[in-house]
Amino acid sequence: MNEAFRRGVRLGIPYSLAGFLISLSFGALAVQSGFSPLQAIVMSAVVHAGSAQFAGLSIVAAGGGALPGILAGGLMNARFLAMGIALAPSLTAGPVVRGLQGQAIVDPSWALANRGDGTFDRWQLFGSTVPQYVGWFSGTVVGAAAGGVIGDTDRFGLDAIFPTFFLGLLIAELQDPRSRWVAAAGAAIALALVPFTPPGIPILVAAAAAVVGLRR
Protein backbone atom coordinates (compact mmCIF):
# COMPACT_ATOMS: atom_id res chain seq x y z
CA MET A 1 0.00 0.00 0.00
CA ASN A 2 1.50 3.33 -0.91
CA GLU A 3 1.85 6.36 1.30
CA ALA A 4 -0.83 8.49 -0.41
CA PHE A 5 -3.37 5.70 0.01
CA ARG A 6 -2.62 5.43 3.74
CA ARG A 7 -2.87 9.21 4.12
CA GLY A 8 -6.25 9.02 2.36
CA VAL A 9 -7.50 6.36 4.78
CA ARG A 10 -6.45 8.55 7.71
CA LEU A 11 -8.09 11.69 6.26
CA GLY A 12 -11.28 9.76 5.48
CA ILE A 13 -11.89 8.54 9.05
CA PRO A 14 -13.56 11.72 10.47
CA TYR A 15 -15.85 11.83 7.43
CA SER A 16 -16.56 8.15 7.92
CA LEU A 17 -17.78 8.81 11.49
CA ALA A 18 -20.02 11.69 10.40
CA GLY A 19 -21.23 9.57 7.47
CA PHE A 20 -22.07 6.78 9.92
CA LEU A 21 -24.56 9.10 11.67
CA ILE A 22 -26.09 10.29 8.37
CA SER A 23 -26.53 6.74 7.05
CA LEU A 24 -27.93 5.69 10.41
CA SER A 25 -30.74 8.20 9.92
CA PHE A 26 -31.11 7.00 6.31
CA GLY A 27 -31.49 3.38 7.48
CA ALA A 28 -34.03 4.33 10.13
CA LEU A 29 -36.04 6.54 7.77
CA ALA A 30 -35.99 3.89 5.02
CA VAL A 31 -37.38 1.19 7.32
CA GLN A 32 -40.01 3.62 8.63
CA SER A 33 -40.99 4.41 5.00
CA GLY A 34 -41.67 0.79 4.05
CA PHE A 35 -38.21 -0.48 2.98
CA SER A 36 -37.17 -3.83 4.42
CA PRO A 37 -33.90 -3.64 6.39
CA LEU A 38 -32.25 -5.64 3.58
CA GLN A 39 -33.40 -3.10 0.97
CA ALA A 40 -32.05 -0.19 3.01
CA ILE A 41 -28.67 -1.92 3.44
CA VAL A 42 -28.39 -3.02 -0.21
CA MET A 43 -29.20 0.52 -1.35
CA SER A 44 -26.38 1.98 0.73
CA ALA A 45 -24.01 -0.75 -0.44
CA VAL A 46 -24.63 -0.24 -4.17
CA VAL A 47 -25.45 3.48 -4.35
CA HIS A 48 -23.31 5.06 -1.58
CA ALA A 49 -24.58 8.61 -2.15
CA GLY A 50 -26.50 10.20 0.71
CA SER A 51 -28.40 13.00 -0.97
CA ALA A 52 -29.49 10.73 -3.85
CA GLN A 53 -30.66 8.01 -1.47
CA PHE A 54 -32.72 10.45 0.60
CA ALA A 55 -34.20 11.97 -2.58
CA GLY A 56 -35.17 8.59 -4.09
CA LEU A 57 -36.51 7.36 -0.76
CA SER A 58 -38.75 10.38 -0.22
CA ILE A 59 -40.26 10.07 -3.71
CA VAL A 60 -40.99 6.35 -3.47
CA ALA A 61 -42.33 6.75 0.07
CA ALA A 62 -44.73 9.42 -1.23
CA GLY A 63 -45.99 6.93 -3.87
CA GLY A 64 -44.06 8.56 -6.71
CA GLY A 65 -42.86 5.34 -8.38
CA ALA A 66 -39.42 3.97 -9.22
CA LEU A 67 -38.59 6.00 -12.33
CA PRO A 68 -39.16 9.46 -10.81
CA GLY A 69 -37.17 8.27 -7.77
CA ILE A 70 -34.28 7.13 -9.96
CA LEU A 71 -34.29 10.42 -11.88
CA ALA A 72 -34.36 12.49 -8.69
CA GLY A 73 -31.39 10.52 -7.35
CA GLY A 74 -29.61 10.92 -10.69
CA LEU A 75 -30.06 14.69 -10.54
CA MET A 76 -28.67 14.84 -7.00
CA ASN A 77 -25.70 12.83 -8.27
CA ALA A 78 -25.21 14.99 -11.37
CA ARG A 79 -22.46 16.85 -9.48
CA PHE A 80 -20.39 13.63 -9.68
CA LEU A 81 -20.37 14.14 -13.45
CA ALA A 82 -18.60 17.47 -12.94
CA MET A 83 -16.29 15.89 -10.36
CA GLY A 84 -15.49 12.99 -12.72
CA ILE A 85 -14.63 15.36 -15.56
CA ALA A 86 -12.36 17.32 -13.20
CA LEU A 87 -10.69 14.13 -11.97
CA ALA A 88 -10.28 12.51 -15.41
CA PRO A 89 -6.89 13.97 -16.44
CA SER A 90 -5.37 12.70 -13.17
CA LEU A 91 -6.28 9.08 -14.03
CA THR A 92 -3.76 7.41 -16.30
CA ALA A 93 -4.85 3.75 -16.67
CA GLY A 94 -6.95 2.29 -19.52
CA PRO A 95 -10.61 3.27 -19.92
CA VAL A 96 -12.14 0.31 -18.03
CA VAL A 97 -9.85 0.80 -15.03
CA ARG A 98 -10.51 4.55 -15.12
CA GLY A 99 -14.26 3.88 -15.06
CA LEU A 100 -13.78 1.67 -12.00
CA GLN A 101 -11.53 4.25 -10.35
CA GLY A 102 -14.23 6.86 -10.93
CA GLN A 103 -16.52 4.85 -8.62
CA ALA A 104 -14.38 6.03 -5.70
CA ILE A 105 -15.68 9.58 -6.17
CA VAL A 106 -17.55 10.80 -3.08
CA ASP A 107 -17.62 14.47 -2.09
CA PRO A 108 -15.05 14.44 0.77
CA SER A 109 -12.55 12.21 -1.07
CA TRP A 110 -12.76 14.33 -4.18
CA ALA A 111 -12.41 17.64 -2.33
CA LEU A 112 -9.52 16.39 -0.15
CA ALA A 113 -7.63 14.91 -3.10
CA ASN A 114 -7.84 18.18 -5.04
CA ARG A 115 -4.36 19.73 -5.12
CA GLY A 116 -5.75 23.17 -5.97
CA ASP A 117 -3.94 23.41 -9.32
CA GLY A 118 -6.46 21.39 -11.31
CA THR A 119 -4.89 18.00 -10.55
CA PHE A 120 -5.84 15.29 -8.05
CA ASP A 121 -3.92 12.83 -5.87
CA ARG A 122 -5.72 9.70 -7.07
CA TRP A 123 -4.30 7.25 -4.52
CA GLN A 124 -5.29 9.57 -1.68
CA LEU A 125 -8.79 9.73 -3.20
CA PHE A 126 -9.09 5.91 -3.31
CA GLY A 127 -7.79 5.65 0.26
CA SER A 128 -10.19 8.15 1.78
CA THR A 129 -13.21 6.49 0.18
CA VAL A 130 -12.49 3.14 1.91
CA PRO A 131 -13.32 4.14 5.54
CA GLN A 132 -16.22 6.24 4.30
CA TYR A 133 -17.74 3.24 2.52
CA VAL A 134 -17.38 1.15 5.67
CA GLY A 135 -18.96 3.91 7.80
CA TRP A 136 -21.80 4.44 5.34
CA PHE A 137 -22.58 0.72 5.15
CA SER A 138 -22.40 0.04 8.89
CA GLY A 139 -24.45 3.14 9.80
CA THR A 140 -27.21 1.90 7.52
CA VAL A 141 -27.11 -1.55 9.12
CA VAL A 142 -27.52 -0.03 12.61
CA GLY A 143 -30.23 2.42 11.47
CA ALA A 144 -32.19 -0.27 9.59
CA ALA A 145 -32.01 -2.67 12.54
CA ALA A 146 -33.04 -0.03 15.08
CA GLY A 147 -35.41 1.94 12.82
CA GLY A 148 -38.55 0.78 14.57
CA VAL A 149 -37.17 1.76 17.99
CA ILE A 150 -35.45 5.06 17.13
CA GLY A 151 -38.58 6.84 15.91
CA ASP A 152 -38.31 10.28 14.33
CA THR A 153 -34.59 10.95 13.75
CA ASP A 154 -35.27 14.70 13.41
CA ARG A 155 -35.94 14.66 17.16
CA PHE A 156 -32.20 14.02 17.65
CA GLY A 157 -31.25 16.76 15.20
CA LEU A 158 -29.62 14.22 12.86
CA ASP A 159 -30.78 16.26 9.86
CA ALA A 160 -28.28 18.99 10.87
CA ILE A 161 -25.35 16.60 10.37
CA PHE A 162 -25.51 16.44 6.56
CA PRO A 163 -25.09 20.23 5.96
CA THR A 164 -22.49 20.54 8.74
CA PHE A 165 -20.50 17.74 7.12
CA PHE A 166 -20.38 19.67 3.82
CA LEU A 167 -19.70 22.94 5.64
CA GLY A 168 -16.54 21.33 7.08
CA LEU A 169 -15.37 20.50 3.55
CA LEU A 170 -16.30 23.96 2.30
CA ILE A 171 -14.40 25.88 4.99
CA ALA A 172 -11.20 24.07 4.03
CA GLU A 173 -11.66 25.29 0.44
CA LEU A 174 -12.05 28.99 1.24
CA GLN A 175 -8.38 29.91 1.59
CA ASP A 176 -8.11 32.58 -1.10
CA PRO A 177 -10.43 35.49 -2.00
CA ARG A 178 -11.36 34.08 -5.40
CA SER A 179 -12.60 30.81 -3.85
CA ARG A 180 -14.70 32.81 -1.40
CA TRP A 181 -16.16 34.88 -4.21
CA VAL A 182 -17.12 31.92 -6.39
CA ALA A 183 -18.47 30.01 -3.37
CA ALA A 184 -20.77 32.93 -2.52
CA ALA A 185 -21.85 33.19 -6.16
CA GLY A 186 -22.48 29.44 -6.36
CA ALA A 187 -24.54 29.51 -3.15
CA ALA A 188 -26.62 32.46 -4.42
CA ILE A 189 -27.26 30.82 -7.81
CA ALA A 190 -28.26 27.52 -6.20
CA LEU A 191 -30.68 29.11 -3.73
CA ALA A 192 -32.25 31.30 -6.42
CA LEU A 193 -33.00 28.21 -8.56
CA VAL A 194 -34.48 26.02 -5.79
CA PRO A 195 -38.12 27.06 -6.33
CA PHE A 196 -37.94 26.65 -10.11
CA THR A 197 -36.05 23.40 -10.80
CA PRO A 198 -36.06 19.81 -9.48
CA PRO A 199 -33.68 19.25 -6.52
CA GLY A 200 -30.09 18.66 -7.66
CA ILE A 201 -30.21 20.93 -10.70
CA PRO A 202 -29.42 24.11 -8.69
CA ILE A 203 -26.12 22.56 -7.54
CA LEU A 204 -25.16 21.59 -11.07
CA VAL A 205 -26.00 25.02 -12.51
CA ALA A 206 -24.09 26.70 -9.67
CA ALA A 207 -20.95 24.96 -10.98
CA ALA A 208 -21.18 27.42 -13.86
CA ALA A 209 -20.10 30.06 -11.33
CA ALA A 210 -16.63 28.48 -11.46
CA VAL A 211 -16.41 29.35 -15.15
CA VAL A 212 -17.55 32.91 -14.50
CA GLY A 213 -15.14 33.18 -11.55
CA LEU A 214 -12.22 32.35 -13.83
CA ARG A 215 -13.03 35.23 -16.11
CA ARG A 216 -12.42 37.71 -13.32
Next chain:
Amino acid sequence: MTIWLLIGGMALLTIAIKAAGPVLLGGRELPSWASGVVALMPPVLLAALVVTSVFSDGQRIGVDASVVGVAAGGLLLWRGRPLVLAVIAAAAVTALVRALA
Protein backbone atom coordinates in the same frame (compact mmCIF):
# COMPACT_ATOMS: atom_id res chain seq x y z
CA MET B 1 -40.85 -4.39 -6.35
CA THR B 2 -40.85 -0.60 -6.79
CA ILE B 3 -38.15 -0.32 -4.14
CA TRP B 4 -35.88 -2.93 -5.78
CA LEU B 5 -36.34 -1.16 -9.14
CA LEU B 6 -35.39 2.12 -7.46
CA ILE B 7 -32.27 0.56 -5.94
CA GLY B 8 -31.15 -1.15 -9.16
CA GLY B 9 -31.87 1.83 -11.36
CA MET B 10 -30.19 4.32 -9.07
CA ALA B 11 -27.13 2.10 -8.68
CA LEU B 12 -26.69 1.77 -12.48
CA LEU B 13 -27.26 5.48 -13.04
CA THR B 14 -24.78 6.47 -10.31
CA ILE B 15 -22.14 4.10 -11.70
CA ALA B 16 -22.63 5.59 -15.18
CA ILE B 17 -22.42 9.18 -13.88
CA LYS B 18 -19.22 8.50 -11.94
CA ALA B 19 -17.63 6.58 -14.82
CA ALA B 20 -18.49 9.03 -17.61
CA GLY B 21 -15.76 11.65 -17.07
CA PRO B 22 -12.90 9.22 -16.34
CA VAL B 23 -13.77 6.89 -19.27
CA LEU B 24 -14.31 9.62 -21.88
CA LEU B 25 -11.74 12.20 -20.84
CA GLY B 26 -9.19 10.26 -18.79
CA GLY B 27 -5.44 10.42 -19.16
CA ARG B 28 -5.16 13.52 -21.32
CA GLU B 29 -4.16 17.04 -20.37
CA LEU B 30 -6.94 19.58 -20.03
CA PRO B 31 -6.34 22.99 -21.58
CA SER B 32 -5.07 25.45 -18.98
CA TRP B 33 -8.32 27.42 -18.75
CA ALA B 34 -10.09 24.14 -17.91
CA SER B 35 -7.75 23.34 -15.01
CA GLY B 36 -8.54 26.81 -13.65
CA VAL B 37 -12.24 25.94 -13.70
CA VAL B 38 -11.52 22.58 -12.06
CA ALA B 39 -9.64 24.31 -9.24
CA LEU B 40 -12.65 26.54 -8.50
CA MET B 41 -15.17 23.69 -8.68
CA PRO B 42 -14.91 22.39 -5.06
CA PRO B 43 -15.83 25.67 -3.32
CA VAL B 44 -18.73 26.20 -5.73
CA LEU B 45 -20.22 22.70 -5.54
CA LEU B 46 -19.78 22.49 -1.76
CA ALA B 47 -21.26 25.95 -1.11
CA ALA B 48 -24.27 25.07 -3.28
CA LEU B 49 -24.74 21.76 -1.43
CA VAL B 50 -24.53 23.45 1.98
CA VAL B 51 -27.09 26.18 1.28
CA THR B 52 -29.55 23.89 -0.51
CA SER B 53 -29.38 21.26 2.24
CA VAL B 54 -29.87 23.86 4.99
CA PHE B 55 -32.43 26.17 3.43
CA SER B 56 -34.54 24.01 1.11
CA ASP B 57 -36.98 21.16 1.41
CA GLY B 58 -37.74 19.90 -2.09
CA GLN B 59 -38.61 23.06 -4.01
CA ARG B 60 -39.51 25.08 -0.91
CA ILE B 61 -37.14 27.51 0.76
CA GLY B 62 -37.46 27.68 4.51
CA VAL B 63 -35.74 27.94 7.86
CA ASP B 64 -36.08 25.50 10.76
CA ALA B 65 -34.26 24.51 13.93
CA SER B 66 -31.47 22.81 11.97
CA VAL B 67 -30.24 26.24 10.80
CA VAL B 68 -29.29 27.08 14.39
CA GLY B 69 -27.56 23.71 14.80
CA VAL B 70 -25.62 24.00 11.53
CA ALA B 71 -24.56 27.54 12.51
CA ALA B 72 -23.25 26.22 15.84
CA GLY B 73 -21.37 23.43 14.04
CA GLY B 74 -20.02 25.94 11.52
CA LEU B 75 -18.70 28.17 14.29
CA LEU B 76 -16.77 25.26 15.81
CA LEU B 77 -15.35 24.31 12.39
CA TRP B 78 -14.34 27.93 11.76
CA ARG B 79 -12.42 27.90 15.03
CA GLY B 80 -10.57 24.78 13.92
CA ARG B 81 -12.42 22.22 16.03
CA PRO B 82 -12.66 18.62 14.71
CA LEU B 83 -15.43 17.65 12.28
CA VAL B 84 -16.82 14.93 14.54
CA LEU B 85 -17.25 17.40 17.42
CA ALA B 86 -18.90 19.92 15.08
CA VAL B 87 -21.47 17.46 13.68
CA ILE B 88 -22.38 16.19 17.15
CA ALA B 89 -22.78 19.78 18.40
CA ALA B 90 -24.91 20.61 15.34
CA ALA B 91 -27.23 17.67 16.06
CA ALA B 92 -27.41 18.41 19.80
CA VAL B 93 -28.20 22.12 19.32
CA THR B 94 -30.84 21.29 16.69
CA ALA B 95 -32.44 18.72 18.99
CA LEU B 96 -32.42 21.22 21.88
CA VAL B 97 -34.01 24.02 19.82
CA ARG B 98 -36.68 21.58 18.60
CA ALA B 99 -37.42 20.36 22.10
CA LEU B 100 -37.81 23.94 23.36
CA ALA B 101 -39.86 25.17 20.38
